[in-house]
Amino acid sequence: MTARSHWWQLLSEPRSLLGVVLVGLVVVAALLGPTLYPYGPDTPDFLATLAAPSAAHPLGTDDLGRDVLARILYGARISLMVGLGSVVAAFVLGAPIGLVAGYAGGWTDGVLMRCMDVLLAFPGILLALGITAALGASLPVTVAAIALVNLPVLARIARGQALALRTLDFVTAERALGFGGATILCRSILPNALSPLLVQASVLLASSIITESYLSFLGLGVQPPTPSWGNMLHDAVGFLDQAVWLACFPGMAIFLTVLGFNLLGDGLRDRLDARDR
Amino acid sequence: MTLLLQAQGLHKSFALPGGRRLLAVDGVDLQVERGETLAIVGESGCGKSTLGRLLLRLQEPEAGRIALDGADTHALRGTALRAMRRRMQMVFQDPFSSLDPRQRVRDALIRPMLLHRLRDRSAAAREAAVLMERVGLAPAQLALFPHQFSGGQRQRVAIARALSVEPSLIVCDEPVSALDVSVQAQVVNLLQDLQRDTSVALIFISHDLAVVRHLAHRVAVMYAGRIVETGPAADLFASPAHPYTRALLAAVPRLTRRPPAPLVTGEPPDMSSAPPGCRFASRCPQVQAVCREGAAPPLRPVATDHASACLFADMLPAWPVTTPSPALKPIDRRIAAYRQSRDQERTGARS
Amino acid sequence: MRMVSFRLLSLLPVLFGICLLSFVLLALVPGDPVTAMLGLEADPAAIVALRAKYALDDPLPLRFLAWFGHVLTGDLGRSIQTGRPVLATVAAALVPTLQLGAAATIVSLLIAIPAGIVAAARRNGAADFIASFIALCGLSLPSFWLGILLILGFSIALPLLPSSGYAPFLSAPGAAFAHLVLPAITLGAAMAAATMRMTRAAMIEVLSADYIRTARAKGMPRGRVVWHHALRNALLPVTTLVGLQMGQLLGGVVITESVFSWPGIGKLTVDAIFARDYPVVQGSILVTATLFVLINLVTDLLYTVLDPRLRPRR
Numbered sequence: 046m047t048a049r050s051h052w053w054q055l056l057s058e059p060r061s062l063l064g065v066v067l068v069g070l071v072v073v074a075a076l077l078g079p080t081l082y083p084y085g086p087d088t089p090d091f092l093a094t095l096a097a098p099s100a101a102h103p104l105g106t107d108d109l110g111r112d113v114l115a116r117i118l119y120g121a122r123i124s125l126m127v128g129l130g131s132v133v134a135a136f137v138l139g140a141p142i143g144l145v146a147g148y149a150g151g152w153t154d155g156v157l158m159r160c161m162d163v164l165l166a167f168p169g170i171l172l173a174l175g176i177t178a179a180l181g182a183s184l185p186v187t188v189a190a191i192a193l194v195n196l197p198v199l200a201r202i203a204r205g206q207a208l209a210l211r212t213l214d215f216v217t218a219e220r221a222l223g224f225g226g227a228t229i230l231c232r233s234i235l236p237n238a239l240s241p242l243l244v245q246a247s248v249l250l251a252s253s254i255i256t257e258s259y260l261s262f263l264g265l266g267v268q269p270p271t272p273s274w275g276n277m278l279h280d281a282v283g284f285l286d287q288a289v290w291l292a293c294f295p296g297m298a299i300f301l302t303v304l305g306f307n308l309l310g311d312g313l314r315d316r317l318d319a320r321d322r
Numbered sequence: 323m324t325l326l327l328q329a330q331g332l333h334k335s336f337a338l339p340g341g342r343r344l345l346a347v348d349g350v351d352l353q354v355e356r357g358e359t360l361a362i363v364g365e366s367g368c369g370k371s372t373l374g375r376l377l378l379r380l381q382e383p384e385a386g387r388i389a390l391d392g393a394d395t396h397a398l399r400g401t402a403l404r405a406m407r408r409r410m411q412m413v414f415q416d417p418f419s420s421l422d423p424r425q426r427v428r429d430a431l432i433r434p435m436l437l438h439r440l441r442d443r444s445a446a447a448r449e450a451a452v453l454m455e456r457v458g459l460a461p462a463q464l465a466l467f468p469h470q471f472s473g474g475q476r477q478r479v480a481i482a483r484a485l486s487v488e489p490s491l492i493v494c495d496e497p498v499s500a501l502d503v504s505v506q507a508q509v510v511n512l513l514q515d516l517q518r519d520t521s522v523a524l525i526f527i528s529h530d531l532a533v534v535r536h537l538a539h540r541v542a543v544m545y546a547g548r549i550v551e552t553g554p555a556a557d558l559f560a561s562p563a564h565p566y567t568r569a570l571l572a573a574v575p576r577l578t579r580r581p582p583a584p585l586v587t588g589e590p591p592d593m594s595s596a597p598p599g600c601r602f603a604s605r606c607p608q609v610q611a612v613c614r615e616g617a618a619p620p621l622r623p624v625a626t627d628h629a630s631a632c633l634f635a636d637m638l639p640a641w642p643v644t645t646p647s648p649a650l651k652p653i654d655r656r657i658a659a660y661r662q663s664r665d666q667e668r669t670g671a672r673s
Numbered sequence: 674m675r676m677v678s679f680r681l682l683s684l685l686p687v688l689f690g691i692c693l694l695s696f697v698l699l700a701l702v703p704g705d706p707v708t709a710m711l712g713l714e715a716d717p718a719a720i721v722a723l724r725a726k727y728a729l730d731d732p733l734p735l736r737f738l739a740w741f742g743h744v745l746t747g748d749l750g751r752s753i754q755t756g757r758p759v760l761a762t763v764a765a766a767l768v769p770t771l772q773l774g775a776a777a778t779i780v781s782l783l784i785a786i787p788a789g790i791v792a793a794a795r796r797n798g799a800a801d802f803i804a805s806f807i808a809l810c811g812l813s814l815p816s817f818w819l820g821i822l823l824i825l826g827f828s829i830a831l832p833l834l835p836s837s838g839y840a841p842f843l844s845a846p847g848a849a850f851a852h853l854v855l856p857a858i859t860l861g862a863a864m865a866a867a868t869m870r871m872t873r874a875a876m877i878e879v880l881s882a883d884y885i886r887t888a889r890a891k892g893m894p895r896g897r898v899v900w901h902h903a904l905r906n907a908l909l910p911v912t913t914l915v916g917l918q919m920g921q922l923l924g925g926v927v928i929t930e931s932v933f934s935w936p937g938i939g940k941l942t943v944d945a946i947f948a949r950d951y952p953v954v955q956g957s958i959l960v961t962a963t964l965f966v967l968i969n970l971v972t973d974l975l976y977t978v979l980d981p982r983l984r985p986r987r
Contacts, residue, residue: 060806163690167962168924171942175694175958178946179701214420218480221378222434222487223407236424251813258815259928263943278818282932285821286829296818304813311809 061312067305075125078118086119086272087111095288105290107280113290116272117298123184123273124302127257128250130188135195136246143200144230144238147207158204161197169194169252170259182265191256195249202245206238244313251306258299274299325392326523327410327491328353332376332386334369342594346372347383348547348618354491357521361538361555363531363570367590369547370527371415374493377525378410379403408438411484415496417476421468427454427479428464434487453482456519457512474505481512491523498533510537531570535559543567546590546601548618553628561641563630565606568641600633608634680970691962692744696737699955749959750952754945759956763938766957770937773860773929774922776853778915780861781868788865789872796877804869811866816925820859820932827855837934856933860925864918871914879906909976916972920965 079086084102090110098105104113146157164172176190210216211234219229260266261275269276274295281291334347346369354360362370375381377388379395388395390406398406414420421430431450435441441449451461457478468476477497484492494513498506514537517524528534534541535555542552543566551564562568588605591597597604599614606613613619613633621629624636632638731739743749749759792804827834834855879885889895927939934940938957945953 159686159690162687163694166687166691166966167694167958168921168965170924170927171958171961174927174942174946175698175954178951178954179698214414214416215422217375217380218412218414218420218483219422221380221407221410221412222483223404223437224433232425233422237422255813255815259817262815262817262928263931265943265946275815278821282821285825289825292818292821292825296815296821299815299818300810300813303815304810307809307813 058312058315060308061315064305064308064310064312067301068309071121071125071302071305074118075121078121079115082115082118084112084115086116087270088115095284095291097288098290104294105288107277107288107291108284113277113294116277117274117294120272120274120277120295120298121302123267123271124254124257124299127184127188127191127267128254128306131191131195131253131257132246132250134188134192135199135249136242138192139196139199140203140235140238140242142196143203143205144207144234146200147204148211148226148230148234150208154204157200161200164193164197165201169256173256173260174263174265177260177265182260182268184267184271187257187260187266190260191253194256195253198249199242199245202241203238206241207234210234210237240317244310244317247306247310247313251303251310254299254303254306324356326354326356326358326390327377328389328392329377330387332373332388333384334372334376334381335384338594345547345593345596347376348596350386350544350547350549351621352542352549352552354523354525356490356523357517358539359517359524359526359537361526361528361534361541362544363528363534363541364544365529365590367593368544369593370544371495373544374412374495374525374527378412378493379406380412404438408487409490411487411489411492413477413480413484413492413494413497416500417473417480418468418500420480421476421483423468425467426464427466427468427471430479430483431464431486434483438487440487449486450482453485456485456516457482458508472505474501474509477501477509478512481509481516485516485520485522488520489522491525493525493527495527496529497526499528499530506533513537531559531573543570546593546596548601548631549621550602550631551629552621553625557625557628561625563624563628563635563638564602564632565608565638566602567630568638569605600631608638610634677974680974684966684970687966688963691959691966692741693737695955695959695962696740698958699951700733700736702951744959749956752945752953753950754948754953759952760960762953763941763957763960766936766938766941767960768937769935770923770926770930770939772853773856773926773935773937774919776857777860777864777922777925778919780857781864781918782915784861784865785868786872789869790876792869792873793876793880801873805873808866808869808873811862812870814862816859816863817928817932819862820855820929823855823859824932852935856929856935859932860922860929863925864922868914868918871910875906875910882906913972913976916968916975920968920972923961923965923968 088111090106090112092110093102093106094108094110096102096106096110102112102114104117106112107116142157142161146154167175172194173187173190176193177186180186180189207230216229216233219233224232257266257273258275258278261273262279264276264279266275267273269280277295278292281288281295284291330351332347332350335343335345338344348369350369350373352360352362362373364370372381376383376386379388379398390409395406421427428447428450431453432443432446435446435449436443440446450464454461454464459475459478459482463471468479471479480497481492497513498509501509510533513524513526516522524537526534526537538555540553541555541558542549543558543564544550545566551558551562551567553563558567559571562571591601591604597614599612599616600606600609600619603609603613610633619631619633621631622635623629747760749763751758752762755762788804788808792801795801835852838852923938926935926937927943929935930937930939931943938961942954942957942961945951945957
């Protein structure tokens with residue numbers, strides 16, 4: 046089966062199709078929304094504070110009169126940036142650690158995996174909170190904190206793959222041919238280990254977006270006035286009895302985005318299992 | 323001298339869960355001359371695959387010395403290690419896992435040449451095409467991935483890959499065991515032709531004496547981690563000097579009416595707690611009390627260039643000689659005719 | 674027994690690493706910890722004493738050893754806000770958290786296990802499709818949003834349940850329960866989603882096993898097969914998952930407690946971060962991570978006890 050038929054199958058299954066659609070919507074919203082939509086995320090309008098959804102403001106306005114839809118579109122950018130940034134960073138750092146640990150074995154493996162175990166010993170949010178407490182809350186710190194939470198997960202999977210692959214004959218053949226460890230890791234082990242890593246990466250994307258929203262909701266993530274779906278909900282709590290829409294739409298946005306990535310991840314995993322069988 | 327590879331006193335054991343150790347190779351000596359084919363024969367679990375990997379330093383022996391052209395291969399590092407690797411290559415048993423599924427055949431053949439700086443890129447590409455033809459495949463297939471080939475074809479690719487670095491020795495670890503019988507003969511013939519053309523030495527590891535019969539110059543029979551008999555192929559097949567060798571030969575199917583009665587039954591010993599004395603004692607039809615005592619018997623010469631580890635090698639019963647009777651049955655004549663035509667066709671053989 | 678002690682021993686490097694990481698994190702905080710702890714107009718002698726006690730003038734490794742020594746004796750410092758010992762503060766905050774955790778676990782198991790069984794038994798049918806989709810939605814739902822929606826629904830729109838606060842169980846069980854409902858559902862929902870998926874997967878794997886087919890072929894009624902044979906074997910990985918989830922709870926409570934102002938360890942941590950009460954932050958992170966590791970260890974050991982295949986051979 047060629048790679049092209051994999052992607053086609055991804056679209057043919059209803060659940061993963063839904064996932065692709067949702068993720069596609071979010072990506073388009075993030076890329077084009079803020080530029081195409083007339084209202085800015087930070088423009089206050091004190092004449093129209095806490096306005097219910099209407100023709101002028103499709104999703105209403107908040108307590109400073111800022112258009113909710115504009116903030117949600119901009120928040121999409123933030124969520125995707127944090128999500129992608131933290132997952133990519135975790136992948137770039139974690140996959141090599143795991144692959145080297147699994148391939149080398151012995152002391153290297155023990156030491157590296159103990160370090161990963163220490164990181165895994167903290168429940169995700171707690172680790173992110175700790176790092177935020179230490180370094181102060183801001184967008185880059187949030188990305189770094191979530192990356193550190195994701196890193197050991199990817200490292201473990203990479204290690205498992207390397208352990209399995211290094212016993213295969215073609216890896217031994219590469220050694221017999223005279224190739225060194227680094228070359229073998231890059232050319233033989235990594236390409237064959239990618240699939241489960243990518244599946245996990247898509248799942249981590251979903252959880253990273255949720256974690257960012259948690260941190261921002263607590264006030265320890267993306268700081269105002271930059272709109273993040275999480276901190277929008279933080280502000281909404283104070284106005285629950287007056288402006289229900291402030292609580293509904295950002296939450297809906299998070300939900301649909303994360304659902305999309307989860308569906309996508311599930312679909313990828315199913316494709317992977319089917320191909321391996 | 324023409325002595326290419328010499329190994330002495332090789333020992334290798336593996337740790338088992340629970341603290342015990344599994345003895346895989348126990349005091350093995352062997353040598354291979356240039357352009358010669360040495361067959362190492364034994365049943366599964368006797369340690370022959372481990373031995374092959376030890377010779378190539380893909381695993382480290384716990385004791386013993388391996389010398390390539392007289393130079394010890396032990397302490398080699400870096401460039402010297404890579405140079406040694408170039409001279410000794412391996413073809414593996416499982417054609418499905420010995421090629422990188424994500425690498426095109428072309429890259430599998432070219433990269434080793436580039437690594438050892440044997441050729442530049444364009445010359446390597448040309449040589450890859452030549453190699454494909456040598457092993458009986460089409461150069462157009464260079465762009466394909468391993469999963470697009472059959473098992474026999476993949477073994478040919480693996481052989482081409484081993485040849486790409488122009489080695490002096492190729493260790494073939496049961497290269498045909500995973501292939502259909504009809505394909506086995508083709509691959510074995512290919513190896514023979516390659517040896518004739520390039521004078522590469524072969525160490526052919528197998529559990530099947532029939533396969534080895536026409537290919538090997540010398541044979542070493544291995545049992546439970548030790549070599550129990552070694553000698554020129556013709557001598558070994560004609561007058562085997564160890565009960566285990568006899569058992570193996572008796573098991574080779576032949577075109578007679580009656581299947582031969584098995585000379586030995588049972589299982590090899592548990593190598594995590596090896597019994598004293600000769601390891602074959604528990605299954606040997608000629609076993610004596612002294613066989614179970616002391617250390618495992620060493621190889622002793624029984625004829626010129628022919629050694630056996632049996633304490634009673636010269637007292638074994640006469641081995642039946644199987645010369646074909648002149649009055650060939652019709653089936654024998656047909657088979658002889660087929661063989662003749664096949665040999666003539668060999669130059670145009672396809673996979 | 675040997676395996677237990679082996680596992681405990683292999684924990685030690687991890688526990689040490691937790692302490693190291695906790696120390697490093699808070700050592701990164703800019704500013705002078707003593708001024709933070711005592712205030713700017715503190716008595717100079719007290720400042721000197723404090724600096725000596727925590728070896729604050731020594732290089733970092735010695736500071737770590739001094740701090741680590743104190744930790745081993747149970748001294749996690751004093752809260753800057755209240756002056757009370759950190760360990761006592763954290764321990765006191767654990768009680769409401771454990772209550773919430775237990776309630777959430779019960780809620781999640783009550784939902785997840787039946788749902789998972791039904792979904793597996795009617796695999797690929799309508800019930801399975803709906804249940805699986807709901808589970809996936811549950812996983813994708815940010816729990817604080819669920820909490821907010823529940824507050825909207827049951828505290829504001831229909832003023833049935835309180836939206837915040839806590840009542841001690843022993844003195845006012847009714848009020849305690851009322852306060853517990855919404856947070857427990859919020860926290861339990863995400864757990865339920867993951868547990869349901871795992872139960873379904875485990876049941877499917879078990880139901881397709883040969884010994885199940887044999888039981889059916891022998892004429893055993895379907896319900897009995899599911900209950901007697903399948904469930905017990907499927908519960909094995911589920912037990913592991915529940916154990917892991919209980920560990921994950923320690924992270925999930927952070928959010929839920931903040932939404933509902935539940936005075937547990939999560940709220941303590943967050944409040945302490947805002948108040949820059951670093952000893953409390955450090956202490957609560959340390960305790961939480963240690964608990965997490967211990968819970969996972971117990972889960973692992975429980976798993977080996979339950980699964981006869983994993984018991985070490987004599």
